[in-house]
Amino acid sequence: MSQVPVQYFNLMEENYSKYGASAIQLIQIGKFYELWHEPDVSCVQQAYSQAELLAELPPPREGPLGITPPIEQVASLLDMRITSPGKRSLLQMGFPIYSLTTYLSTLLDKGWTIIVIDELITGKSGPKQRAVSQVYSPSCNLEDCSELSYVISIYLKDDLLGVTLFSAMNGHSIMFPVYWADRDKVARLLISYSIKEVVIWVDSGDNPGVLNKIYGLLIGWNLFPSEPNAKIEVMGSPCYLSYRYENDNKEWLLLHIYLGINEEWFNKNYQEYTLSKIFQSTWTEDVNQVNLISLLGILQFVKDRNPNFIKNLQLPESYNSVVSPLNLILCNRAEYQLDLLPKKGKLGGLLNLIDYCSTAMGKRLLKFRLLNPITNYSELNLRYEEIATFKQLLDKQIFDNSELKQIKDLSSLHRQWAICASSDTILPPKKLNQIYHSYLSASKLIRSLLPLLRSPRHLGIEHLAVGPQLESLIEEIERFFQVENLLGDLKDILQPTDSLTNLLAQQQTLRAQLAEWAEQASNIVFQDTTSIKAEYFSKEGYAFSILSKKLAKLNRVRERYLASPALSDTAHSPHTGELLSSIIILGKRGNYHIITSSAILKVSVELNLLEEQVNTYVKQTYTRELKRLYFSYSELFLPLENMISRLDVALSGAIVSTKFNYTRPC
Template sequence: MSQVPVQYFNLMEENYSKYGLSVIQLIQIGKFYELWHEPDVPSIQQAYSQAELLVESPIPIYIRSRPLGVTPPIEQVASLLDMRIISPGKRSLLQMGFPTYSLTTHIRTLLDKGLTIVVIDELVTGKSGPKQRAVSQVYSPGCNLEDCTELSYVISIYFKDDLLGITLFSAMNGHSLMFPVYWDDRDKVARLLISYRIKEVVIWADLGADSGILNKIYGLLIGWNLFPSEPNVEIEVMGETLTPSGDIAPGYLSYRYESDNREWLLLHIYLGISKEWFNKNYQKYTLSKIFQSTWTEDVNQVNIISLLGILKFIKDRNSNFIKNLQLPECYNSVVSPLNLILCNRAEYQLDLLPKKGKLGGVLNVVDYCSTAMGKRLLKFRLLNPITDYSELNLRYEEIATFRQLLDKQIFDNSELKQIKDLSSLHRQWAICASSDTALPPKKLNQIYRSYLSANKLIRSLLPLDLQLPPSIGPQLELLIEEIDRFFQVDNLLGDIKDILQPTDNLTNLLLQQQTLKAQLTEWAEQTSNIVFQDTISIKADHFNKEGYAFSILSKKLARLERYLADTPVTDSSIIILGKRGNYQIITSPAIIKVSVELNLLEEQVNIYVKQTYNGELKRLYFSYSELFFPLENIISRLDVALSGAIVSIKFNYTKPCLLAKSTNPAPQKARGLIDATNLRHPLIEQLNTQEECVAHDISLEDKGMLLLSVNGAGKSTLLRAIGVNVILAQAGMYVAADLFKLRPYHYLITRILGGDDLHKGQGTFEVEMRDLSTILKLADYSSLILGDEICHGTEVNSGLAILAATIERLTAARTSFVLTTHLHQVVSLIDSPVRCYHLSVIQQEGIIYERKLKPGPGPPQYGIEVMGHIINDREFYSSALKYRKLINCKSPPLWPQSKSGSLPVFRPSKYNPQVFIDSCEICGAPAEAIHHIKPKKQGRGHSFNLNRRSNLVPVCSSCHLSIHRNKISILGWKRTSVHNKLYWVYLNGPLDSGTK
């Protein structure tokens, strides 16, 4: 085998041991990057072992080796990039490749699949002989600067007793944050996988310090659903993991995981930590050197080890990524006390984020941001709602300001659309300012154009009360002026020698170049004039390989040679360098001499331009770097505010009204409250265009709410509508309602999606009880509980008892809650002051889902009726009815039943077939009559239609009697933006908004 393949496979073995088996290795051969594979030789990957983490309590986890079967990297890449694999020559060596210029295009595809790309480039040595090659770049999913709307993060976790040291780091903007987490609160860390775009997880464990550490790692990963559900979990192990004595030795484990959203991430487990990391002098020296400041942070030691670990991990992939870093943000907890804490994976249960490749996601509905920075901030706010009154009101006012501008049509997002991802661009600038690499002029062009648009945006908004930092505008204008002074900004996308403003040195070099080029042109024209009596037959030009030379048509070359043969000049001999189409490229000793001088001048110009360009960029960076973060923050906030204004106008959203804090036992927290009129689900009303979205009035100020209704009537949708709008409001956004009063909650606990948990090996009821445990633990006056059919996973009597006890506990804790259930018997069991509602349906020839929220529990039995309209099988339907009657006879009901005990068949009114006698529009009880708002006697002899829908109201006998005794006065139906409402008044009492 030749030298290059040997070097390739040797490096591959080294890279597998360093970065894991997810490595794709590319080697430069001329103008191509290639991958190689030897099919007849055992895969290098198979030289390593695969391990099983076995959890059989009380036996501790252990590791054992077994052969590993893997798909060769060349086949993975060929499949992903849709390329062919070839076998050149007789050697059993498979190859595939692509041009070097297409690397950036393919990198994103490979990184999205959780692969690590190692690039081996040819070195420019200026020496003859075999090409020298070395690793030039390592790209991994969390360690790259590729353009992306979301910032990629790496999370580092260090295990120490009952503490976890957590550090998040983004190579794209140098941002990092760290906090300790107690083992009992580890589930909160899983939210980071949702809040941040985490592409790599790095776990550090000191095997010598804790023999049970592997059990904890396994438990954590199973809890986060990062491992398969099988009891024997296989992971890749780099190097030996068992000593001859059977002890576990330090090693490196790597695992590539595909999430529920079909996104890949890499998991790395390092078993063994360098002892010097625990030395405080080493910690202080290393961190002070990296962060260019004295490390004085009083940080928990678990966080220090976690931080050192992630810095080493990043440095191993690209040492430039740990230069010019911001100091980490240090917190005492993973969740801020000023946040609305989302529990039980509320983000997933409320569909806040779209699933990959699928429609939906509240974020998609409310995202009208124009910049990548704004999109990131909007997602962060949506996933991290807050309780801070002043910040929320500031966000509302920012949206209101932009809404006024849009209403007056004096503002648009054209300037924001021109602003690139400055957060990523500034990071690239920072890396170049502290290394030998140069920021590409096209990146400087993007930065400059973004600055121009940002400056116009800020200046246009200065008269408005948006609380913009006063120093940002002037500083930005100074930076723009300096860029204009040193660079020819219109030429940043052109030739490198044209990117600087003229200086004496540069002008002198360019003048010398121009003089020599003019001399060559004059020689060519003079010779052409003498030999061919024109000035165009011979031309002076520059060629990539030949340098500066002359070109002439092949058929005219002989005539030129004859002329020069008769010329008594010693250095006029022609040297033919090559052919380009119909032209010959020629030179002479005199031309070669000038060409050499021009090439030297060209090199001097390039060196001068590059050095001056890099020097000025470094100076500008260190002079203005303190401007960058505030500028990014301003642009992000303005973009999100404008997006909120666009959404509020487009979808008729309203500004939340924050209610003042009320007196309560704990002054630091106020009792949460929601009081909404015509509340809608933002996602449903956009996705479901087949029918009008039904809005509801919801008030959770004094009592909890129990919702009983027919299957499919919209109970779960109503729960989600409440949860989503609370999150929107506490994210500082407008909401889908006509009126929305809120006193912020501190906990939002959802139990909407049922089912078992394969990852944890838990059945449906076990999962329900785990979620119920969270509800009971966190339920207080600052919590909002949304539970859908709690206790449906067990038998009826136990379910009833647990549900009744839950309602009793939540009521005693003064918690806001909405619980749905089909267990109607619970109404007769509980004494707690809970309001019961149902979502109305009408059964005529088919089931009509009115979805109106009405008082009362509604019909107690309906499942068979709903089934009958889904399964068209009369025999089966009759059989089910027979068995239900038998059950009802044998089991005395715990609650009052209607005559049939099932979903009633509402009959249409004899006055108008479009009006059904279903439930009383005043009290919600079963309706028995139709009341005419304008009496019949008043309508006689007039053209007024007494039987029109607007004059008819279904009522029960009690309310009907109260109307005729003048205890209730019907005011009539009033049209709202969504539907009609009935208004009435209890005489000598307050006005009631009535039912919808």
């Protein structure tokens, strides 16, 4: 087996032990990502039914249910063909690098963890070096999604559980302790969150029944299949067990169980993760140790997938109990008995009936309110008042939701901005464009509402207080960036500065010089100005192109020049003469040959150096300004998100009350 497959499968072995049964590797080979499989090697995953896992005796080592190799599952999912090149005992499939973003959401939705191995740019000859560049897991990614994906971390200690929920998409986290006797109450809370991965930390000791205890706990929380015949993929080692399966709602979940977690592990990780370095503030009161271990576990889990996700985080919401006196409790799967939520893949449910929200943030808030009924009389009246206000505006036809429809998921976009402000990564201009235009729409929304909400009884006006600060942020963005070019090249995004203008002017002068030389040569040899052109080629850099069928004539002129250079100098410019005397053929592109000379090579090198200077200046300035803006205005982000989602829900309620003739309860 050649070096690259050996490297691939060595990495695969490491990644299985680190990321579990759901790991698939995509390795860059030129302009493609490929997935490989050795058909003669048995799968590390085994498949069992739920009943076999819950049996008191351990399941057979070979796994009674057949396991489909990951490459076959992925090929079927993406509708691709598996090939076996030559006579090698190796199966492979692949797709162009640019297609990865197209397939990511599909793979993540089916519970796969995608490990991307890219080629490294070393500038050295010899075999290409490769390394893991990115890891995407169902709960640790920033892909656009209508619902926030969460990972839940559970630490088991005697009869006490420490529970932490974390979303990489917006950095939100919540943690609380719960006694084993109260474990059923957690299920009510979890219905508000889209959980994609479950991580369990336990000091099993000599307790052989700990796995059944875990399975039973997760079945009660609808995080493990309750159907005895459900198929579950398993991969295990003495201290780490990994599972991939569909739950009862036909949603793919990953389960990771870490055994042997004790006080020593806690002390080691508490030292490694000084919480004050991760979170922007600290707790003002003592936190239960089971909560801290659960939190540290989730930080370790997320860090293994993307260290940037644990930077610049808000402190988790910390509660002393899973039960809040401010909310009613939905028990015994009441969300489905009352038909509050639709089951996956099916229509129906009260949420679908009343959801007229225009933004992803509003939709999430509406779902949360529906599943967490409140008992606070003042807050309930405030919500009714907001809906009544918007109903009046709709009835008078002086307001609509057109601006709300233009607002993207700022909760997720702000999180991506926070990560870039605290790391070496760059916020893509496309994301900045979405943020900027969402701000514009939010600002227009505020300006249109202010004159309509002057009456003191319209309590919703307090949510519009972010308007002046938002206007200031918009002005700052427009001052430093050419907002109309945010979807263009990075160098066109910055507002002109003396340094950038000078660099671009030097580039333009050298390009014009090459174009002039090309026109002179074309005029002398072919009596036109277009037969020889100055162009940029990705591999060769700046050079001249000429139709292959015209190359012979160029060579004849060159030979005459070499035969009598003194005579030819009277008709040729010095640079044209230099070109004719030292033509170098670099290669061929279709019907054209690429040619150069020592003078052209010199200019090409200067242009490449200038290009690097421009790119470096633009990236550094772009990143610096975005970091400055983030840290100057980050306190605005959460109130802005809350304002948009709250107004969106209120407007949705007004639309529903008008459509179905609902009235406010007495």
